[in-house]
Amino acid sequence: MTDPAGAPREAIVRMYAAREDIFPREIKGRYATLRWACVWLTQLLFYGLPWLNMNGRQAVLFDLASRKFFLAGMVFWPQDFIYLAALLIVCAYGLFLVTAVAGRVWCGFACPQTVYTEIFLWIERKIEGPRSSQMRLARQPWNLEKVGKRGAKHLAWGLVALWTGFTFVGYFAPIRSLGGEIAAFGLGPWETFWILFYSFATYGNAGWLREQVCKYMCPYARFQSAMFDKDTLIVTYDEARGEPRNGRRKGEAKAYAAESGDCIDCSLCVQVCPTGIDIRKGLQYECIGCAACVDACNIVMDKVKKPRGLIRYATENGLLRKLGAREIRRRMLRPRVLVYSAVLVALVAAMGTSLALRNPLKLDVIRDRGSMGREVDDGRIENVYRLQLMNTSEQAQLLRVSVRGIPSAAVVDDGAIAVDGATTRAVPVRVRIDPGAGTPGSNRIEFTVRSVDDPDLSVSEGAAFIVPK
Amino acid sequence: MADFFNDFWHYYVAVITILSIAGCGILLWSQSKFKVRLDADGKPQQTTGHVWDEDLTELNTPMPRWWIVMFWLSILFAAAYLVLYPGLGAFRGTLGWNQVGEYQDELQQAKAEYGPLFEQYKKLDLKAVAADPQAHAIGERLFLTYCSQCHGSDARGSKGFPNLADSDWLHGGAPDAIKTSIMNGRTGMMPPMGAALGSDKDVESVAHYVRSLSGLSADPIKVAFGKPKFATCVACHGADSKGNTMLGAPNLADKTWLYGGSVETVMETIRKGRTNTMPAFGDFLGEEKVHVLAAYVWSLSNPTAPTDATKATAAK
Numbered sequence: 156m157t158d159p160a161g162a163p164r165e166a167i168v169r170m171y172a173a174r175e176d177i178f179p180r181e182i183k184g185r186y187a188t189l190r191w192a193c194v195w196l197t198q199l200l201f202y203g204l205p206w207l208n209m210n211g212r213q214a215v216l217f218d219l220a221s222r223k224f225f226l227a228g229m230v231f232w233p234q235d236f237i238y239l240a241a242l243l244i245v246c247a248y249g250l251f252l253v254t255a256v257a258g259r260v261w262c263g264f265a266c267p268q269t270v271y272t273e274i275f276l277w278i279e280r281k282i283e284g285p286r287s288s289q290m291r292l293a294r295q296p297w298n299l300e301k302v303g304k305r306g307a308k309h310l311a312w313g314l315v316a317l318w319t320g321f322t323f324v325g326y327f328a329p330i331r332s333l334g335g336e337i338a339a340f341g342l343g344p345w346e347t348f349w350i351l352f353y354s355f356a357t358y359g360n361a362g363w364l365r366e367q368v369c370k371y372m373c374p375y376a377r378f379q380s381a382m383f384d385k386d387t388l389i390v391t392y393d394e395a396r397g398e399p400r401n402g403r404r405k406g407e408a409k410a411y412a413a414e415s416g417d418c419i420d421c422s423l424c425v426q427v428c429p430t431g432i433d434i435r436k437g438l439q440y441e442c443i444g445c446a447a448c449v450d451a452c453n454i455v456m457d458k459v460k461k462p463r464g465l466i467r468y469a470t471e472n473g474l475l476r477k478l479g480a481r482e483i484r485r486r487m488l489r490p491r492v493l494v495y496s497a498v499l500v501a502l503v504a505a506m507g508t509s510l511a512l513r514n515p516l517k518l519d520v521i522r523d524r525g526s527m528g529r530e531v532d533d534g535r536i537e538n539v540y541r542l543q544l545m546n547t548s549e550q551a552q553l554l555r556v557s558v559r560g561i562p563s564a565a566v567v568d569d570g571a572i573a574v575d576g577a578t579t580r581a582v583p584v585r586v587r588i589d590p591g592a593g594t595p596g597s598n599r600i601e602f603t604v605r606s607v608d609d610p611d612l613s614v615s616e617g618a619a620f621i622v623p624k
Numbered sequence: 625m626a627d628f629f630n631d632f633w634h635y636y637v638a639v640i641t642i643l644s645i646a647g648c649g650i651l652l653w654s655q656s657k658f659k660v661r662l663d664a665d666g667k668p669q670q671t672t673g674h675v676w677d678e679d680l681t682e683l684n685t686p687m688p689r690w691w692i693v694m695f696w697l698s699i700l701f702a703a704a705y706l707v708l709y710p711g712l713g714a715f716r717g718t719l720g721w722n723q724v725g726e727y728q729d730e731l732q733q734a735k736a737e738y739g740p741l742f743e744q745y746k747k748l749d750l751k752a753v754a755a756d757p758q759a760h761a762i763g764e765r766l767f768l769t770y771c772s773q774c775h776g777s778d779a780r781g782s783k784g785f786p787n788l789a790d791s792d793w794l795h796g797g798a799p800d801a802i803k804t805s806i807m808n809g810r811t812g813m814m815p816p817m818g819a820a821l822g823s824d825k826d827v828e829s830v831a832h833y834v835r836s837l838s839g840l841s842a843d844p845i846k847v848a849f850g851k852p853k854f855a856t857c858v859a860c861h862g863a864d865s866k867g868n869t870m871l872g873a874p875n876l877a878d879k880t881w882l883y884g885g886s887v888e889t890v891m892e893t894i895r896k897g898r899t900n901t902m903p904a905f906g907d908f909l910g911e912e913k914v915h916v917l918a919a920y921v922w923s924l925s926n927p928t929a930p931t932d933a934t935k936a937t938a939a940k
Contacts, residue, residue, distance in 0.1 A: 165659045166668050172686035525773045526782030532879055541777040583777035
């Protein structure tokens with residue numbers, strides 16, 4: 156297809172392109188400090204937690220093999236799975252709330268992807284130098300200097316990643332013995348696999364993929380954008396104030412004229428952006444709300460003696476209607492935010508209450524299916540049950556089984572049963588009734604298991620007692 | 625692996641699978657380039673020309689290349705998988721992997737892990753095994769898994785299934801006899817005696833006599849009539865009617881009734897006989913496990929059994 160002038164009107168374009176490297180410039184400022192505070196907080200927690208001990212065990216341990224999750228003073232069993240669901244719902248609502256108020260701040264400050272990228276960038280700067288040196292190094296042909304710097308960088312990244320993988324597995328296998336196994340080259344195949352897998356994931360995500368995780372892979376990024384409204388705080392460029400830009404290009408010795416805006420087109424905001432976008436084009440889906448450009452622009456505005464906040468956290472409505480900071484803050488308390496907050500508070504309260512009132516004893520009753528009920532001498536009727544006694548507390552318990560529901564119903568040889576801490580025991584239990592008690596067929600009965608030492612500690616479970624017709 | 629009932633379906637499935645994977649490849653290849661209109665300055669257009677909501681335009685921004693590379697890799701993976709593992713119609717894969725093999729491997733692993741422990745118990749005398757708390761706990765778990773369906777979780781049986789927790793044994797209660805019962809199984813056979821005894825009245829008389837042996841209520845006249853008739857029964861149940869463990873003939877003079885002690889039930893037993901089977905577990909469980917199990921069963925009816933407290937410590 157050509158137009159009359161002979162120039163082609165169409166071209167073949169490739170749908171897939173190689174990633175263009177992004178070298179974010181180092182930035183200091185209010186938000187950068189906040190981000191580093193988040194890095195320190197989350198990583199001290201992540202790397203430190205597995206080393207804490209309590210009750211003679213690791214304080215936080217997700218023991219998949221024995222299907223018990225130790226979390227500080229609590230032990231969670233598979234039956235407690237509802238708490239994981241509750242936790243995830245709380246996290247989701249927390250994300251909804253934060254996003255509705257302040258956009259993708261989770262992405263910009265607390266997300267592991269951001270946090271590890273930040274750490275890896277710091278390593279990169281320590282070894283390869285600042286942004287300009289990194290770009291020069293990327294352009295220059297391979298020589299001894301480049302091999303050395305790149306090698307050192309990847310080695311450092313690898314070590315951090317390996318430690319991260321080791322720490323991660325330390326949440327699932329006791330970290331101290333895990334360290335011992337590594338020292339003695341006695342690591343199991345699965346532990347080895349997961350340490351290497353998680354290390355590789357850390358290295359790959361924070362070293363190589365970086366902003367691509369946020370742009371192409373992350374599901375939260377997609378649905379967070381859907382939670383924005385016109386009163387959500389986002390990183391914005393104040394176009395009314397900044398345009399037209401005052402470029403001061405060479406040959407145009409143009410002083411700051413009254414008609415030109417405050418933006419001096421220094422492109423620092425683009426250079427510091429970890430996703431490589433130009434915020435001055437408006438809100439884009441790649442923006443992770445990290446506010447690095449805010450810090451950068453504020454520094455420049457200070458230098459050119461203009462008020463800060465050409466790029467700032469503001470809302471769509473705020474820019475549109477020229478709202479003041481107070482009015483923007485007042486609009487935070489809109490129905491959406493209030494509902495999210497209410498639901499979040501209710502969920503946290505419900506979960507906390509439920510956790511506080513959690514019964515450490517659990518009981519499953521399985522009626523023997525082999526027999527309908529047997530007649531013992533003197534005509535009394537007997538049914539057999541298997542009681543699965545679960546003691547989720549960490550102290551051994553002496554338990555006694557009782558039964559009610561039919562007059563004269565009693566447990567045969569109801570001696571105390573000892574169950575160790577955080578273990579489960581199956582106990583066969585016989586229940587007997589007098590001749591003539593109960594109706595032929597199925598009768599409801601209820602087992603109660605009570606602690607001998609602490610009578611307040613008990614759990615009940617219903618069952619069926621069958622009287623032969 | 626269930627095979628198809630003729631070759632056609634094998635090829636049908638295999639061809640569809642291969643074509644689907646190839647189709648994915650063709651689709652990827654054909655869709656990795658596209659035509660765009662050029663702007664007036666000869667550069668490709670930045671947008672596809674679609675506009676929504678007044679100002680929302682769709683850009684022509686290319687996707688990252690590693691994405692399509694991963695797609696190609698997944699196609700390679702599929703091809704490799706179908707060569708190595710079953711998945712292509714009835715083709716079994718070059719590795720020869722199948723579920724049964726997987727199961728056998730796991731079984732071997734378990735044998736390697738627990739074998740030594742069971743070996744150790746097998747060397748011991750059954751009574752010594754019964755006294756070992758850990759073996760007792762293992763025995764209890766084995767019993768709950770393999771025996772409780774018939775004998776009950778408390779081992780006290782029910783109608784037609786013997787009580788293993790009392791001291792009354794059809795085939796002998798010595799540890800070795802119990803082990804033999806579990807290993808080889810037992811067949812209990814009481815022949816139908818209705819015809820041999822005569823009329824229904826005679827059967828009723830014998831039933832009353834048998835009840836009287838255990839001290840149950842019985843009509844003295846019928847007992848008197850039944851006593852001489854019982855001569856037919858002594859061959860198995862013995863002159864003292866105490867039974868015979870060699871034959872598995874029950875003791876009629878105690879209070880234990882396998883099928884029930886009412887007149888009607890006893891009459892039915894005499895008239896029609898009874899046949900009962902304890903399956904053999906030797907081949908299924910292996911002698912090591914049966915050894916531990918026999919010790920556990922023996923301990924149920926013998927007071928040397930570990931107390932509950934020791935059981936608790938052994939139950940891990």
